[in-house]
Amino acid sequence: MKKQWIQDFRAIPFLLPFFIAYMIFTIFPIFKGLEMSLYDWTLVRKIEFVGLENYTKMFTDRHFWRTLWNTTFFVILTTPTMVLLALGLALLSNLNTKFKTFFRSSFFIPSILSVSVISFLMIFMLQPYNGLVNNIIQMIGIDAEPKWMADQGLAWVTIVVVTLWWTVGFNMILFLAGLQDIPHSLYEASEIDGASRWDMFKYITLPQLIPIGRVILLLQVLASYKVFAQILLITGGGPGGATRPLIQYIYEVGFNQNNLGYAATMSYALFFILLILSIIQLKSQRSGEN
Amino acid sequence: MSNRRFSNEATIEVKKSKNTVLQRNRDPKLGLKVTLGFIIALIFILPIIWMLFVSIKPNGFSTTEPFEWFLPPYTFYNYVDIMFGSLIFRWLFNSLFVAVITTILTLIITSLAAFAISQMKFRFKNFIFIFFLLGLMIPGEATIIPLYEVAKSFGLIDTYAGLILPMIASPLGVIILKSFFDNVPKEVVESAIIDGCSYFKLFYKIVLPLAKPALSAIGIFTFIGSWNNFLWPYLSVLSETLYTLPVGLPVFNATYSQAYVQPMTANAIASIPVIIAFLIFEKQIVKGISFTGIKG
Numbered sequence: 001m002k003k004q005w006i007q008d009f010r011a012i013p014f015l016l017p018f019f020i021a022y023m024i025f026t027i028f029p030i031f032k033g034l035e036m037s038l039y040d041w042t043l044v045r046k047i048e049f050v051g052l053e054n055y056t057k058m059f060t061d062r063h064f065w066r067t068l069w070n071t072t073f074f075v076i077l078t079t080p081t082m083v084l085l086a087l088g089l090a091l092l093s094n095l096n097t098k099f100k101t102f103f104r105s106s107f108f109i110p111s112i113l114s115v116s117v118i119s120f121l122m123i124f125m126l127q128p129y130n131g132l133v134n135n136i137i138q139m140i141g142i143d144a145e146p147k148w149m150a151d152q153g154l155a156w157v158t159i160v161v162v163t164l165w166w167t168v169g170f171n172m173i174l175f176l177a178g179l180q181d182i183p184h185s186l187y188e189a190s191e192i193d194g195a196s197r198w199d200m201f202k203y204i205t206l207p208q209l210i211p212i213g214r215v216i217l218l219l220q221v222l223a224s225y226k227v228f229a230q231i232l233l234i235t236g237g238g239p240g241g242a243t244r245p246l247i248q249y250i251y252e253v254g255f256n257q258n259n260l261g262y263a264a265t266m267s268y269a270l271f272f273i274l275l276i277l278s279i280i281q282l283k284s285q286r287s288g289e290n
Numbered sequence: 291m292s293n294r295r296f297s298n299e300a301t302i303e304v305k306k307s308k309n310t311v312l313q314r315n316r317d318p319k320l321g322l323k324v325t326l327g328f329i330i331a332l333i334f335i336l337p338i339i340w341m342l343f344v345s346i347k348p349n350g351f352s353t354t355e356p357f358e359w360f361l362p363p364y365t366f367y368n369y370v371d372i373m374f375g376s377l378i379f380r381w382l383f384n385s386l387f388v389a390v391i392t393t394i395l396t397l398i399i400t401s402l403a404a405f406a407i408s409q410m411k412f413r414f415k416n417f418i419f420i421f422f423l424l425g426l427m428i429p430g431e432a433t434i435i436p437l438y439e440v441a442k443s444f445g446l447i448d449t450y451a452g453l454i455l456p457m458i459a460s461p462l463g464v465i466i467l468k469s470f471f472d473n474v475p476k477e478v479v480e481s482a483i484i485d486g487c488s489y490f491k492l493f494y495k496i497v498l499p500l501a502k503p504a505l506s507a508i509g510i511f512t513f514i515g516s517w518n519n520f521l522w523p524y525l526s527v528l529s530e531t532l533y534t535l536p537v538g539l540p541v542f543n544a545t546y547s548q549a550y551v552q553p554m555t556a557n558a559i560a561s562i563p564v565i566i567a568f569l570i571f572e573k574q575i576v577k578g579i580s581f582t583g584i585k586g
Contacts, residue, residue: 004413007411010412011412014402014405014410015402015403015406017399017402018399018400018422018459019403021455024440025440025457025459026425026459027425028440029433029437029439029440030428032436033436036435036439089330092323092327095323096317099327099328102331103331104576106330107331108568109338109565109568110334113338113518114561115536116535116540116543116557116560120539120540120557121341121554122337124553124554125337130352130353135356139355139356170579173580174579174580176580177579177580222429226429226431229524255525260435260439264435267433267435270429271428271429274429275429279427282426282427
């Protein structure tokens, strides 16, 4: 009994630094957020207890629903395109040529750049009249002046394409690792059986990639629900709020409208969406391992 | 000696047979695929190359002819101008400082905790591990408003400590390191303990060096994450002198709506260090992604 106590005591210095940081900055804010959502709470201090008022407000706030839909729309647009593009680029980087490292590096390098850099690169490249993209379009003979950031439909295209370009590298490398894990003997055996390249792709490569594909799909949904910075910087949520995501609205309510209580309430809604998604992810990963 | 010769011959034979397989099974569309790969690769790096070329154009340059962006005259004056005439250099320092300290602290606290959970015996161990695991499901973006209040009550708003400390408790780091430490041979640990080695010595003399691949993967990702972190510095820093590059660049760029050269030079200054680091550490980064992505 006494010995056990000594053992416990020895573990404390190892656990304590992580434990303290984890409690203060990860666990405590969850409870703090619950408290804040029940108050009228400004940037300076808490004003008064309002019960569930913030929650009833949220359910009837059309800006909340609109921005939640915008975020969901972004998830719907980016997830399938991201998975397909990542798979395609991984297949290209896995080709048996001396350029494979060049391909992989080129596809991955945008991922290491800061969101501010890629956003402003795009703003400058996509400007009407003297932006590089429109000038190239005109050079190849198309007489058009697309307003990439001011037109509602094009603004979505811009955001999705920029996000794909910026983040696909990470998913591509996951697929590439999956491709390289496929046992070579499977291909050799099928070759003896006279399978064509397309047969091999359909019956060996794709099925073997399903586990990693599922991980990528769910990670992508989770990441896309947190979209904020590139939209804020490229379109500012515009035109007319058409691309404004939920996190931007939460930020504006909290810091521009000075209403942290209501911002914390909406954060809770986002929290539950992401919590459910990550439980699904952990569950499916567990079942994938078994 | 004879062994080596034997293995050499064996590899030659393997190479030969591989070649014949390849020849028989040559992809007829390989050329087409490689061309497609080249076109996409060029599209992917074109914006970055354009940025680098614009940054060495004379001040005030603009054109509607796409090729002219890439032609001389060149000058490096913009770099000198921006490094000394703006806060970019300060923000570059802030970003580096915050990223380095965040990475070091993350590695220290996660490896200590992972070591205790992996190698030591104490009560409630499983409970504590599961409690740390829960952190994986808590999205930082969704708790950032209360985090702001918490940081405020500790006096961390608008400080370096405020930029660093909330980012260091990485549950994923603990999980990855624990699974790595679990693979340290039991005999090594037991004989060290019998020899009177303290747990702390065991930790940093024996277990930690064995976990180098995991440590470098976590280190690289923590660094990139911190270097590119936008939301938290955007909320928690108010003074321009404390901005990190991701927060400072938009402020700097927003003052130039039509001029190209200064904003692209600023973007290039922010990107060149990470591009160089990427080219040096590419192998580790690629390995690290497949490692953490599959495990986490």
